[in-house]
Amino acid sequence: MAFRISVLALGAVFHLLIPGNTPAADDIEKAAAVKEEDGKHLDAEGNPTFKFENDGTVDWYTFSGYRRYHSDCHVCHGPDGVGSSYAPALATTMKNLDYPNFLAIVAEGRKSVVGGKEVVMPGFGNNKNVYCYLDDIYVYLRARAVGAAPRGRPPKKADKPEGAKAYEASCMGG
Template sequence: MRTITSLAALVLGATVAGMAFAQEDTGENAAPADEEVEIKEDQTVMPSGHDITPSEMMDGRWYNEEGIPTFKVEDDGTVDYATFSGFRRYHAECHVCHGPDGEGSTYAPALKNSVLRMDYYDFQQVVASGKQEVSNSANQVMPAFGTNKNVWCYIDDIYVYLLARGTDSIPRGRPADKADKPEEFAAAEDSCMSM
């Protein structure tokens, strides 16, 4: 039987070994996940094939025509509430390993770059289940967050925040202006957090 002390040591060991968001499968000529992705000002389709054009709002969140979450930034810089929520949740749960504003760290890649290359459903799968990549050169561990309501109830918000950062649609730091919290957003949030 493990004691609390030995269990804590295992968790700490995994953390120190390097918590990293899994890098998506890449071909020979693909850029590393940390490498900056150049997005043109008018570009709406990301390297992952994801179109970031907002089409419809449901439950207080914006979605593209395929039903994939996306962000909306007004001409004056006001972000939709879900993107603001993603900023808050990312900085509460993810920035310790992946650095402020999705910029990456010495042992975890820049998610603002990874999310541009990664399919939305792959992103969800890695966050929910975690991933470990062990090789001669690296030991990267992404813990599973599927049971952490502070992450999972806001997974789409974190995703759209990282998309907005990766496309430079919003600058580093807390968004200066945000839309009001939609009632539908609050209802969905309450429903998820009370499950």
């Protein structure tokens, strides 16, 4: 809990130092779930978000995102999104990346030159094991970035919603 409070405090200081800084970084308040559609949680802007119960149970999408992240992303971005010498720490940088940009980068990939070396983020737009679960991965990383999810496997998860089963069947089958 102390960690969560210090993250919030840091966010407040940051806003004071850089007035008018746009777009505002994501934080635990912006990420608050205000609406639920069949086990999928949305924030006030309608973007996917996480919801955790007081007993530590995480929503299905966060848990699924944890698993998908650790099968397709962690080799470069590090366990729990902590980063590596090759790729950025998404558990930090996702604070400054909104949902549409996240979708675009993961679908298309990206390339840059860092310290004279080319680094490549592969595009996953034709990998169903990733693109059928983009919201799951987004929600998991969002929870990490705003300081809601600790490192490691979530201890308890909500049941898989019917909507998630139906979407998975149509996306993976289509």
